[in-house]
Amino acid sequence: MAPPAEVLAVRGLSKTFPGVRALDDVDLTLHAGEVHALIGENGAGKSTLIKLLTGVYRPDAGEIVFQGRKVSFATPLEAQKAGISTIYQEVNLIPLLSVARNLFLGREPRNRFGVLDMGRMNREAEQTLSTYGVRVDVRRPLRTLGVGAQQMVALARAVATEARVVVMDEPTSSLEPREVETLFSVIRSLRDAGIAVVYVSHRLDELYAVCATVTVLRDGRRVHRGRLADLDRLSLVSTMLGRDLGEVREEGLTKFTGDHGTADAEPVLTASDLTVPHKLHGVSLGIRPGEVVGLGGLLGSGRTETAKTIAGALSARSGGVTVAGVPLRTGSTPAAIRAGISLLPEDRKSEGIVPGLSVRENIALAVLPRLSRFGLVSEARVDSVVDTFIERLRIKASSPHQKVGELSGGNQQKVLLARWLAMNPKVLLLDEPTRGIDVGAKAEVQKLVDELAADGLGVLLISSDLEELIEGSDRVVVLKDGAVVGELTGDDVTQDKLMRTIAGNDPARDAGEEAAVDG
Amino acid sequence: EDDTSSDTKSSAAADAAQKVASPEPGGKTCTVDAYGGGKSDLENATVGFSQSEKEANPFRIAETQSIKDEAKKRGVKLLTANAQSQFSKQISDVQDLLAKGADLLVIAPLNSDGWDPVLQAAAAKKVPIVTIDRKINATACKDYVSFIASDFVEQGRRAADRMIEATGGKGEVAILLGSAGNNVTTERTKGFKDRIAEKAPDLKVVFEQTGDFAREKGQQVTEQLIQSKPGIKGIYAENDEMGLGAVAALKGAGKKAGDVEIVTVDGTRNAVQGIVDGWISGVVESNPRFGPLAFQTLDTFTKGESVAQDIVIEDGAYTPDNAKSGIGKAY
Amino acid sequence: MTTASIEPPQDAHPVGSARSERLSALVQQHGASAVLLIVSMVASFSFDSFATGDNISNMATSSAFLAIVALGMTFVIVTGGIDLSVGSLFALGGVLAAWGSRHGTLVALLLPLAVCGLIGVVNGLLVARSRLAPFIVTLAAMLGARGLMLALTDEGADTYLIGKGSFLAELGQGSTLGLANPVWITLGLFVGGAVVLRRTRFGQHVYAVGGNEDAAALMGAPVARTKILVYALSGLLAGLAGALNAAWLASGVTILGSGMELEAISAVVIGGTLLTGGLGYVSGSLVGVLLLKVIQNVINQIGSLDSSYQQVVSGAFLAVVVIAQTWLGRRRQLM
Amino acid sequence: MAEATLRTAPLDRTRLVQWLQTYGVYAGVAALLVVNAVITPHFLTAENFRTQAVQVAPVIIVALGMALVIGTEGVDLSVGAVMALAASVTALYLGYGLLPSLLVVALFAAGVGLANGALVAFVGVQPIVATLALMVGGRGLALVLLPQLKDLRNPSLASLGSGDVLGVPYLILIAAALALLVAFVVRRTTFGRQLLAIGDSRPAAQLAGLPVRRVLIIVYVVCALLAAVAGVLATARLRAGDPTSLGNLMELSAITAVVVGGTPLTGGRVNIGGTVAGAVLIQLLTATLIKHDLPPSWTQIAQAIVIVAAVYAARGRGKR
């Protein structure tokens, strides 16, 4: 059988950012109908490669051959017109524009006066989206949709254009399992239509589910290329991390060790009957010292809201939070922090890091008043705290004075963890702590959470990664539509039971929880 | 004590009332018949007054006050508006006054040009207009009735005369200009320069910078001036405030009264006091008390008699000779 | 107790928030209109001379020029930018039109458009290509344009006049069907502006650039071109407004336009356009301009206010309106 | 070999750009000084430098406050109005002595700052519009309090305006002290770090438990207080309270000084040294143009060009 035609060939691509060799002499070939996995650690250069392909950045060296012709796109628009369409990492749409306008931006249907044909646009948008399982009023601003739905809009947008190559940079980081399935079926139909797909993800299962071939990047260089089926998960990880296979095997892929014996201690944190209009309806939960409580649910089920309300970032209309038995003034982040609650926010980029400040300043940000006297910062004490945590969490930065915005995702997450650990909290609320983080860093973060729990910290763990939730939590509370719909403890904490509870048809749901929902 | 002070003020004001310099007999006049419209009675009329700038400098305060006082004295209903130095606002102000039923208009224009829309609207309603302190570039007795004001070019000339006298007609002098784009600035500059060129060619204008009619700006510019031109003999400030700013600058630089001759225009109390103190060599008056003359003109006009088209008022001048005695009538 | 009141769980939140979302979008878009309506009603009851044909047509005419400037400003602000140069360009446009009128109507109209549009393009290039902050770029343009205007008029000493009865004068001063020509032109421009902003690709790009510039670039919107175009448009409209104003006044008045940029910005913001970009309405800006003019008119109707009190009242009013706007807008953010 | 040059070339350019970003303003100031020394008579005199310093002092003081506000991603248009307000209030209460009147000035300024801060921090109004309202209303209030310029003959006020220590005028000393103080606050205090964090990413600062509203309010109050100090000093120098024209367009001069000095309008970074240099740059430019008696049209065009050039030199690196 003759191999399918080569659609895209990249040769010797290099790109240097000030101080960083982001990409170094990288090759990549794609054939029609090939679903190609592009993997690597955070900062390996995956997104950079994609941005070079699509005209966002200009390469320093190397060439791109697309459908037999040497190309050099000046803008993403040119690439898109030529037939390379892309879903960039992080949802990249316009939040205030309507869903339909987002979907059609740049290729709007126009009537013969050159004026947009809104009727047609809305109709077609509705149709297109419904094939992706998204049924919404397409005239609404995009941001009123959940992140998952937004991601599906981005997907629909990318696929709807007449593309030969579709590039997806971590498209599933904010999708729930059902939506991931939809995505996979879209990818398969693209493949069958002879379209090449580049797929970037840190979730290995997904790669094995859809991809046929793989390119592994490490520190900006291509270190492997081949059929995915030829590599098992462990070898893939060891290639990616550049470490010995045995070493990786020994450590295992997930770092959670499981149970922490804390069955009958008094809860360090209780939240009772938290109600936030339109978002939460009487959510109650308790966390004991040394316990990791998972919070499960679909996108938009109110997990983030629960965490934010406990941390005082959202004000509850009713309900209360106590820390070690002391009631907390709700709706005030400083009060919650003083009481010992720390929240690692879901949206690391916009709510977590302060990108323009250094690693040092980011770590010291919350704890600064404690390191100051009369408002004057004691640099020596800051240094000692910062050095301690950089070492303890193994934060990789060129120096403590490097800007956090320049770090890789995993290291940014560690900086945030350091910020909170420096506060010596009683409870740690982790909202998607490993989203968008490579396997290596993920394992490190998970190990850290484990250690913290062992030290007696109460942890609330929110994750869309069911595996992580199951392995990491002692107990899982499940939310649906802003209310608690179930709780799994002990041996019930299994993937299967969790799925069923999340889906809302859990037969084991007992009367007590029913009452909690109604009360 | 309030009473007495206001008494002395008003009696001083009476002293200081405007006197008409021109027209000489035979100048152009205007009557109701020529202008269009019918006779009326000022007593029962509503007069609209549009002021150009905020009442925040002595000239504007005295001007508005004089109009208000006169209206009160005559028992005439007065509507007022203030354009806050924004020309487009003044246009709408006057239109608002018309819409509110003003039968007669007194306008202190912010600018000489650009009055077409207002004049048309007034003409449509046959509302007579008297402009004060600045001229409107339009046809007298057609677009407006008369214009009562000082002659700014003449003020510039007289300032030049005073400067020539003070400096002996030799040396280098500087001008502190008013705000750019303002007719008053243009005319006071023209009069001054023309007269210098004509009468004292040895007096050189070596420096012209705007002080925006404000004291602080006058001070700052003068500070730069005396650094770069230490030999400057005289400073002509186009209003008193800038002149007083110049005085502050000279004081700050350790100069003594009389080292630099300062001539200003306006006649505010502070400036006249400056002459008494020896820092200012002369002040050309620009009399702001337009009330009596404006209303008298309107009265005469509405009765059907003829009034002059250009009523140029006679401005006084303050010199070291009369400053002390005249300070009472400064405003 | 809460569960009892919510609808079928699956759709509860989206529907609920969609409804209030739409409501507050409506308020955001029409809040200024409501305020305008209330103020106008109160004014017509309080002052006999307010709701008269004369007064209304005066207000309409004198709003026209600011409105045209605010139209251009709306485009700029929707992209998340700001244009401080419009006041100077307004004055420059007027002077150029009056100067050009000696060489015929065509020159009188095209010259200000060309020059002011060009300055707008330079603003746009500096903002879009050199990535300088719009605030500082247009601040410099404000100084530069005023300098140019002064240079053209012998430091403001010369005022060029527009001949009576010329086509230009007729354009500015005449009226059609009882409405002044500048008002018609303004209305036309706003209808055009609304179509362009809401119903053309360029308009989509304007929103996209303001909503999320990086995303817009990745989605293939021509970010730089869009920015250059909005600044060019703003300059063009400011020049046009200046030219029309000059035609109306029959002269190129040199003291116009200072502070106009802030007036235009206030009008746009009062009209519900977010200064952060991405959201805005052309019609809102028109309402914002009218609101400012009505307030000024009401202050004049009261008639007895000292000039300094007038300023205090305008400041207080502005504060009240933006507070109201922000509260309404924030409800929207929270939903 | 070729490889080596390829690698170093972009780095050198980067370094040049960085150098310009940091020191461009200082280079500009130096250039203007050199040019003036050559072309302007009587430029290199102590008197002249003193004049320039005294004139620029109020601008610097206002710009310091403005820099803090800009650091939080805000802007304060009301500083000129606060200067006018300070002039009015000083004039009104000077009868009770200089110190009492200064206290009242501080109260008024703090009031304006509080109003600005509350609008920004609590109501969430965009800084530019919030402070625009106070810019209009504040000057109106100044005029309501003191309808016209008033001469002030208070000896202590006069000595504040024109006195000196060892030949260095108080004004310069005060401006220098305030600049050092503000620089210290930005670098060394919790407040300074918090301010920058808020300017860089307000949601992150909020979630990190920083007292966002308090910091914002303090920043606007400090800015207003600094503007009031500048207003009092200008009043003292003028020996008159002038609510009409004092501080006119000061907001624009201050913003220009800050931005030309390398502080981005997007917040999160404050460059105090640059701000001072920025103010000095504009002052020297204006002085040059005035001393050479150029007409206003030239002055404005030249300022436009210098502002753009300075900001262009200091601009952040482009994407590509």
Ligand SMILES: Nc1ncnc2c1ncn2[C@@H]1O[C@H](COP(=O)(O)OP(=O)(O)OP(=O)(O)O)[C@@H](O)[C@H]1O
């Ligand atoms: N615009 C930029 N300026 C400077 N450095 C950059 C820029 N973009 C990326 N980098 C650097 O280039 C390297 C590669 O980044 P890239 O985003 O391509 O990584 P990635 O493989 O996509 O990682 P992740 O899995 O976290 O998305 C990193 O060190 C990153 O810090």
Ligand SMILES: Nc1ncnc2c1ncn2[C@@H]1O[C@H](COP(=O)(O)OP(=O)(O)OP(=O)(O)O)[C@@H](O)[C@H]1O
């Ligand atoms: N598919 C959707 N359609 C409409 N609105 C949605 C959807 N998903 C989420 N939302 C809205 O977004 C809000 C925020 O949801 P959010 O994603 O923060 O919840 P979550 O349970 O924390 O999920 P996750 O943390 O996995 O993103 C919800 O209150 C809901 O109103």
Ligand SMILES: [Mg+2]
């Ligand atoms: Mg990436």
Ligand SMILES: [Mg+2]
């Ligand atoms: Mg969430």
